[in-house]
Amino acid sequence: MVDDDRLLREVMRELLQDFEEELVSTEDYENAVELVRGHKFKLALLGHGIGNRNAIKLMRKLQRIDPELFCLIMTGFRGLESVSAAVKKGCSDYILKPFKLEELVNVLKRHL
Secondary structure (H helix, E strand, O other): OOOOHHHHHHHHHHHHHHOOOOOOEEEHEEEHHHHHHHOOOOOEEEEOOOOOOHHHHHHHHHHHHHHHHHHEEEEOOHHHHHHHHHHHHHOOOOEEEEOOHHHHHHHHHOOO
8 A cells, every 4th residue: 555644554454454464555656666576466555646646657667567466546536537547548446535444345345
């Protein structure tokens, strides 16, 4: 998981334990790239627009490293148009912030 929201990362860690999955998280895009180079992940949860970075570019970079990696971009209304266009190309999926945990659980059930 790559997101600058510490509380969200903690909630996600607890939620994924229910799926018997471990969460590896960072708020740094470059660190995320190194993590994917060094490990095999099932899913990447990406916060859209951290600092001056862009989750779509990060998603593409991560999927070049691991073409089987499913990326879920968590975005607000302002990022919706660009994220929607990216996932229509078959890259992955997105969820709109703020989201209910139930919505996220449904997405995770489909992809884990």
